[in-house]
Amino acid sequence: MTAFRFAEPLCEGIIEKRKSQFTMVIQYEGQTYNAHCPTTGRVGNLDLSGRPCLMSKSSDPKRKMPFTVEAVSLNRPEDTDKSWIGINQNAANRYVEHFLTNGGFADMVGTGNEVHREQFLGISKLDFLVGNTYLEVKTPLQHLQLDIPDYVKTKKQTPFSSTDRMVKHFQELAGSLAEHQRAILLTCFIYDNPGFQVIERSTNYDEVRQIVDDCVAKGVETWQANFKLTPTEVALEKYFPIRL
Structure with missing residues (x-):
């Protein structure tokens, strides 16, 4: 690849x-x-x-x-x-686009599909339309699923409540399934993340969880991709379906 x-x-x-x-x-x-x-x-x-x-x-x-x-x-x-x-969340879309167009996500979206960036859907602008599949990319950094060495300084975390954009995109993805075969939320990590977990619940966790569950029940798929970054390149290490 x-x-x-x-x-x-x-x-x-x-x-x-x-x-x-x-x-x-x-x-x-x-x-x-x-x-x-x-x-x-x-x-x-x-x-x-x-x-x-x-x-x-x-x-x-x-x-x-x-x-x-x-x-x-x-x-x-x-x-x-x-x-x-x-930590460049905007760059994650460039990495995803590269691997979409070069067959890197064949097991997720197949190959040979046209890849379109920034497609409007309802009131949202989603990251990709790949063939007949809407795909939205998220690159969370609020929590790192890594062991932090003792010599690294840390800070006290504040409660996280900025979920409106994610909820809106989930709902738009679910709504697209009436006219499109598939809709995918792809959670990307530019490091080796073992498997996405909610480590600290947002202040509106129960409300968000219900909306996510409803959208998944309607057919929205959730996948994870891990990238490895070096001074010269970014490699797609692995990708797999996950349960949020």
Whole structure:
């Protein structure tokens, strides 16, 4: 299976601090930079200061922040063989599109289908229409299903309640089944996640759970995909159906 290759290898730096929702302060080759943070939410319960990171560099000389942080690591900065956690949730759609068009998800959606991005369905804009299947991609980062080493700083987590967008997409997917053969919610992890679990319930968990159960009963499928990110590429490690 052909991996998704970065146009240029990612640069490795160290996060000094998360300055705001959209900005991290990075140390790279002895200099300090403001780098774009591609996720506005939290990355598990990690305090990202001191974490190694991988960054892509923009080719636009006018861009205010030339670097974008693509991944972080739980390894120590001096470790030579690091594992990476991808945090660019928008980039996940590019990875999914690459493998959809190259037959990587054959067991999920078959092969030879036309792949269309950003398709409107009702009041929602879903990520893909693959043949006759609507497919929505989610890349959760609020909780990391990983063992956190003792030397990694963590923070107290706040209750999570931002579920409106996910619920809307579930309901639109369920509604599409009257005219389409299939509808899939694909939960993506850019690290080796053993199998998605709800670790911490949202403040409106019972209401959301009922809606999800109703949509699954109508035929919405739920799948998981694990990607492995390195400085040069992203590989699709595995994908499989899951029960939420």
